[in-house]
Amino acid sequence: MSENPAPESSTPTSSARLFVEAALGQDVVVTLPGPASHYLSGVMRLGVGDTVRLFDDRSGEWLARLVTVGRKAVGVVCEARLRERETVPDLWLCAAPLKRGRIDWLAEKACELGVARLVPVTTRRTVVDKLNLDRLRAHMIEAAEQCGRTALPELGEPVTLAMLLRDWPAGRTLVFADETGGISLVQAAKPGPAGILIGPEGGFTPDERTAIRAVPGAIGVSLGPRILRADTAAAVAVGVWQALAGDW
Amino acid sequence: MSENPAPESSTPTSSARLFVEAALGQDVVVTLPGPASHYLSGVMRLGVGDTVRLFDDRSGEWLARLVTVGRKAVGVVCEARLRERETVPDLWLCAAPLKRGRIDWLAEKACELGVARLVPVTTRRTVVDKLNLDRLRAHMIEAAEQCGRTALPELGEPVTLAMLLRDWPAGRTLVFADETGGISLVQAAKPGPAGILIGPEGGFTPDERTAIRAVPGAIGVSLGPRILRADTAAAVAVGVWQALAGDW
Numbered sequence: 208m209s210e211n212p213a214p215e216s217s218t219p220t221s222s223a224r225l226f227v228e229a230a231l232g233q234d235v236v237v238t239l240p241g242p243a244s245h246y247l248s249g250v251m252r253l254g255v256g257d258t259v260r261l262f263d264d265r266s267g268e269w270l271a272r273l274v275t276v277g278r279k280a281v282g283v284v285c286e287a288r289l290r291e292r293e294t295v296p297d298l299w300l301c302a303a304p305l306k307r308g309r310i311d312w313l314a315e316k317a318c319e320l321g322v323a324r325l326v327p328v329t330t331r332r333t334v335v336d337k338l339n340l341d342r343l344r345a346h347m348i349e350a351a352e353q354c355g356r357t358a359l360p361e362l363g364e365p366v367t368l369a370m371l372l373r374d375w376p377a378g379r380t381l382v383f384a385d386e387t388g389g390i391s392l393v394q395a396a397k398p399g400p401a402g403i404l405i406g407p408e409g410g411f412t413p414d415e416r417t418a419i420r421a422v423p424g425a426i427g428v429s430l431g432p433r434i435l436r437a438d439t440a441a442a443v444a445v446g447v448w449q450a451l452a453g454d455w
Numbered sequence: 456m457s458e459n460p461a462p463e464s465s466t467p468t469s470s471a472r473l474f475v476e477a478a479l480g481q482d483v484v485v486t487l488p489g490p491a492s493h494y495l496s497g498v499m500r501l502g503v504g505d506t507v508r509l510f511d512d513r514s515g516e517w518l519a520r521l522v523t524v525g526r527k528a529v530g531v532v533c534e535a536r537l538r539e540r541e542t543v544p545d546l547w548l549c550a551a552p553l554k555r556g557r558i559d560w561l562a563e564k565a566c567e568l569g570v571a572r573l574v575p576v577t578t579r580r581t582v583v584d585k586l587n588l589d590r591l592r593a594h595m596i597e598a599a600e601q602c603g604r605t606a607l608p609e610l611g612e613p614v615t616l617a618m619l620l621r622d623w624p625a626g627r628t629l630v631f632a633d634e635t636g637g638i639s640l641v642q643a644a645k646p647g648p649a650g651i652l653i654g655p656e657g658g659f660t661p662d663e664r665t666a667i668r669a670v671p672g673a674i675g676v677s678l679g680p681r682i683l684r685a686d687t688a689a690a691v692a693v694g695v696w697q698a699l700a701g702d703w
Contacts, residue, residue, distance in 0.1 A: 293680075293681075312560070316687055319681065319682075319683050319684060319687045320681070320683070320687065320691065321679070321680075321681050350684075353684070354681065354682040354683065354684065355681075355682050356681065356682075391698070391703055392698060392703070393698050393699060393703065429703070430703070431569070431697055431698065431701070431702065431703040432541075432569075432702055432703070433541075433567065433568070433569050433602065433604065434567075434602040434603050434604075435567050435568070435602065436567060436598075436601070436602065439564055439567045439568065439690070442687070442690060442691065442694075443568065443690065443691060443694030443695075443698075446690075446691030446694050446695055447691075447694055447695050447698045449679055450639070450640060450641050450679065450691075450695045451641060453679070454679065454680055455639050455640070455641065455677070455678070455679040455680075
């Protein structure tokens with residue numbers, strides 16, 4: 208459960224590990240802006256010649272060496288690719304926004320658990336009207352940095368449930384947590400493209416459940432005899448799916 | 456995913472639902488102290504004659520009616536048992552204390568997911584030295600109140616890993632998350648008494664892993680190819696176990 212995973216390569220490196228928006232590559236020089244430079248020089252106390260691991264969600268993880276250290280920016284050069292970008296199962300998590308930081312926690316867990324795509328879905332009983340996508344992405348990035356990930360979940364634009372169902376791709380299993388009962392998630396889990404749909408704290412309305420069931424391939428599942436908070440249901444459903452139909 | 460589950464009984468009642476330390480029973484009168492009385496009279500605006508659902512982790516859930524409402528206490532009488540106390544699988548979660556509120560979150564999730572017993576375990580790399588058991592229990596109680604539970608996980612006294620292993624009951628499967636690899640949790644899951652052991656953020660030491668493996672029935676499991684934070688590993692491991700070997 209290490210929060211500072213060592214790279215698979217044995218190349219000596221600091222424990223510093225950062226996501227960068229820029230595309231990385233052999234000998235590519237990258238200028239890291241304020242927050243990253245403060246972390247590397249101020250927090251990690253790294254200087255010119257020290258190394259850091261970088262990943263860009265595209266080309267994997269790179270060993271990079273600091274070549275310039277300024278007050279406002281740090282320059283690094285990518286010296287060696289430590290790992291290719293990981294592959295993750297084609298699993299979406301479609302979840303209604305939640306209150307009180309629970310959605311932030313859910314974004315973190317979705318990243319740790321290897322969700323390919325996180326889609327915020329607005330439903331009738333969704334009580335959260337505004338959603339800070341930048342903050343959600345920041346939580347996913349921090350989780351990816353700490354857990355040694357080389358891939359980030361794609362963060363989809365928020366959609367209404369009607370839009371999600373209308374545009375649901377043919378051939379992608381739609382598994383939704385049905386408080387009124389359904390088959391066990393264990394029976395529903397099967398390989399292939401899938402999406403797990405979790406309602407808000409108030410659950411889906413009967414009309415919404417009818418609309419969801421009308422999607423070809425939609426499966427209503429039970430998550431056991433106990434009522435789970437929406438964030439718990441989402442994280443555990445993703446975990447069970449990864450264990451049974453994903454890449455565990 | 457409702458956070459205000461309706462009782463199985465159709466008896467009209469307010470949405471107020473509280474855990475009480477006192478033993479409940481038919482016609483038993485209970486005096487609810489400050490925080491509970493403030494919640495009922497100040498927050499929920501209930502008065503004499505209104506109803507509340509109470510559970511005591513022993514006798515199930517009761518419909519109770521307010522008979523006195525004072526500034527510092529509310530008196531209620533138990534009128535009818537709405538539900539028997541639920542049974543939960545005999546699953547322990549043994550987890551090292553964690554930082555930054557993650558242990559509070561874990562206590563909440565352990566309750567929602569129906570863990571029978573939560574045992575804080577100190578290991579070599581455990582960085583958290585003090586643990587507020589009252590706060591942990593408060594998080595479990597809040598989760599039980601919100602999720603309609605009639606049973607609470609037993610909160611064990613913190614123990615060292617050596618004590619936990621020394622006193623591990625014969626016949627109870629010991630499943631531990633082994634970062635060095637193990638069989639899939641899916642293969643390890645089997646009915647019967649079990650305990651899931653999750654290390655701290657820094658993981659177990661090699662000596663600790665050796666000591667754990669020496670326990671009869673100990674099984675090292677993998678939680679998939681991605682590094683999980685300790686709190687994520689614990690919640691998902693419990694969820695997968697409940698789905699495959701528990702009562703899903």
